[in-house]
Amino acid sequence: MEYKVDPEFEKEIESYCALPIKFDHFVDMPELSDGVVSLSCTLTKMTTPGIPGLPKVPGYYFNISTCNDGVCIGDINLRTGYNEELYYSGNTGYRIYEPYRGHGYAVRACRLLKPILKAHNMEKILITNAHDNHASVRVCEKLGAKFLRTVRVPQWHVLFRENGRDFQNIFEWSMDEVALP
Numbered sequence: 001m002e003y004k005v006d007p008e009f010e011k012e013i014e015s016y017c018a019l020p021i022k023f024d025h026f027v028d029m030p031e032l033s034d035g036v037v038s039l040s041c042t043l044t045k046m047t048t049p050g051i052p053g054l055p056k057v058p059g060y061y062f063n064i065s066t067c068n069d070g071v072c073i074g075d076i077n078l079r080t081g082y083n084e085e086l087y088y089s090g091n092t093g094y095r096i097y098e099p100y101r102g103h104g105y106a107v108r109a110c111r112l113l114k115p116i117l118k119a120h121n122m123e124k125i126l127i128t129n130a131h132d133n134h135a136s137v138r139v140c141e142k143l144g145a146k147f148l149r150t151v152r153v154p155q156w157h158v159l160f161r162e163n164g165r166d167f168q169n170i171f172e173w174s175m176d177e178v179a180l181p
């Protein structure tokens with residue numbers, strides 16, 4: 001399929017980079033649990049971007065555990081900020097270890113980030129995935145995130161340089177989005 005450049009694309013990046021955010025400090029961690037999974041914060045640090053000259057953004061890193069037995073089943077991070085690098089790599093990255101996939105845990109983990117997003121006045125974030133990552137696309141759909149477009153990853157981006165990633169799906173997840181059951 002031929003890739004066409006959408007004229008709205010640059011405007012979209014500009015408006016994403018201009019989104020409001022409040023950051024005075026890393027928030028005191030609220031309890032992040034929905035009774036099925038819980039998040040425990042393992043690290044906070046300034047992180048990304050790979051673009052020289054762009055400021056780093058505050059990042060939160062969590063383990064995801066099941067509440068019934070406390071087993072660590074994956075991890076999730078949140079990058080609080082909006083810049084051109086994050087447009088492509090998204091504000092969050094998540095992973096569920098293979099034996100625990102298929103139980104909707106990633107969707108639950110994403111939803112548990114909401115209090116932190118709210119604390120930083122972030123009304124929406126981007127979640128992005130490789131264009132052929134069907135499982136991650138399903139996570140976005142179940143969250144009620146809106147598909148914006150599939151973009152070609154620029155050559156300066158770490159996703160291209162380090163992982164050879166060519167096309168990336170961009171989803172927008174608004175805090176007021178109605179999630180699917």
Ligand SMILES: CC(C)(COP(=O)(O)OP(=O)(O)OC[C@H]1O[C@@H](n2cnc3c(N)ncnc32)[C@H](O)[C@@H]1OP(=O)(O)O)[C@@H](O)C(=O)NCCC(=O)NCCS
Binds near residue numbers: 095129130136139
């Ligand atoms: C993407 C990922 C986090 C989804 O986690 P999850 O908790 O298994 O998500 P869900 O249970 O909602 O399943 C999502 C889809 O994964 C697929 N899936 C289901 N069971 C699966 C299994 N045992 N193994 C692999 N994929 C499975 C299905 O397509 C499912 O969609 P469906 O609910 O419509 O059937 C997980 O597959 C993963 O860690 N992948 C590797 C890392 C990654 O790609 N991270 C995303 C980067 S943006």
